[in-house]
Amino acid sequence: MNTKAEQPKSVNAADVGKLVLAVLVLAGGIFAYSWFSTDANIPASVRLIGVLVALVVALAIAATTSLGRRVRGFLVESQFEMRKVVWPTRDETLKTTGIIIVVVIVLSLLLGLIDLILKSVVLDWLLKLGS
Incomplete structure (x- = not known):
């Protein structure tokens, strides 16, 4: 430096x-x-x-x-x-990319499940209680 x-x-x-x-x-x-x-x-x-x-x-x-x-x-x-700079090897790059893809898929499924649960709670339970 x-x-x-x-x-x-x-x-x-x-x-x-x-x-x-x-x-x-x-x-x-x-x-x-x-x-x-x-x-x-x-x-x-x-x-x-x-x-x-x-x-x-x-x-x-x-x-x-x-x-x-x-x-x-x-x-x-x-x-x-x-x-x-020490650049990663091709194998390290492919493994890291695979891990990132799996994490993104798991998190998107988790967020989709949370969204589905919140939608059912709000639309089915809370709105029916008010009517």
Whole structure:
């Protein structure tokens, strides 16, 4: 676990400009996709490639900001932590799933029985006593 204290981050004008540029590039790619949808000469696959290129360029621009570096650090640490996870075997997963299914069935039958008993008590006994 990383125990270093987090210092408050100051907002850098260059980072804000880069993030705005990244959003504009992505919005431009999406706008171009919809704008050229009316043009029959440009196939949908080319328009989709254009949006993907805009997405990659926007992510590359955003990755150069301090926020992008923090996100990359978070992803690296997450991958490191995922290597520590002990995943269950197929047999353990199937047994656990079977137990959960049996418990759900038993509880649903139990709740159905309670509902049936309460319905008969209310409708048959209590309402007949009042009349």
